[in-house]
Amino acid sequence: MGAVMGSKNLKAVAVRGTHDVNVANLEGFKEFIKMIHERMKGPATKKYKTLGTPENVLVLNSLFALATRNWTNASFEGADKVSGEYLNEHYVKKIVGCATCGMRCDHIAVVPEGPYKGSTSRLEFECLWSMGPLCGIDRLDAIIEAMRIVNEYGMDGISIGVVVAFAMDLYEHGIITKEQTDGIDLRFGNAEALIAIIHKIGKREGWLGNILAEGVAKAAELIGGDAYKYACHIKGLELPGYDLRTLKTAALGFSVSFRGACHLRNGAYSPDVKGKVNRFKIEKGRGKMIADEGNMYNIIDSLIVCKFSRGTYYDGWKDLANYYTLATGIPMTPEEMTKDGERIENLARLFNIREGKGTRKYDDVPYKIKNYPVPDEGPAKGACVNDEEMAIGLDDYYSVRGWTADGVPTVEKLKALGLDDLAYIAEKANKGGA
């Protein structure tokens, strides 16, 4: 959406309304919301209300799943200094939330002293990680300042951290030189270099700033040579904060996501982190987990409810269907809603196929995840994703989805979902046209 708006030089759409927004069953809706609010006081949302998502830093670090120095290491020696615990004790000044939210996850951090004194920003795990451990940086003052300026430039905090870590990796390997960075010593761990290069990217300044502003996929293409080996993205979107070498359900889930490596398209990291599966392996059965969760994420997004509330829908699809019916007055069963989630996934898949990027060869993990085994001593040593297990996982996922071995929805599946009018896209792809 942002890219489409950008290409049209459209900055924002402002809407002003003069009528109320009503729901179909006001009393029933109020009762339902009250119940969800009560549940928000429970354990499902505890993390968001206390340390916030930065709690993940130490959890992932202990699992060797905290990608460090552009997926070189899977744990960070400076994790304690950038943990949710440390952040809350030394930097968080205020916890706020969106209007009427019972969880209030928003942790506002302020730098109390030093070169970035006074810098203020909201900090979530993903951006703390991308501009912290992923760049080898253990200074929260610089990470808060980095987040602040990224927000001012209107750039994505995950993508920026990944693109800077990529550039640092290239610099450390001599693929780009100090001359090309305009004198910035872009080694891992250099907090001042992080701030300096973000400004350059934001202004598209200099040869490197201009190239990195394109994101890692395009930047690797423009730099050429071996640069692609260090570019960590899926379908052009930079990887989020999970080491896919040690969280392999997530590796499969992110690879098939229609938006690329997005942690908000499915929660495939959850069974890995919670120990529900052997996270060092991809095996049959993961396809169903990913498909079920993906369908539900599609609906949560379409209902426009906060994803942090997902743990409060104790009755799963029943709660979500109820929510919809109370708000719209349109009867909805859990079964119909599950099918809607599936329809969204198939529609998005068809969109990608039509645009030439929706088939099996695009469902893959980055070079570094497959070719750079975890070097850290411990249970994760040597872990990386191989083509054989990716093939097992993709076959399984496609069969659960009712897609061909090339990842194209079958005409029967599209008909069952009421998408007959778009079957021509799948037929064309199956004839080798996509």
Ligand code: SF4
């Ligand atoms: S609605 Fe979501 S993002 Fe907003 S404060 Fe509540 S939990 Fe946080």
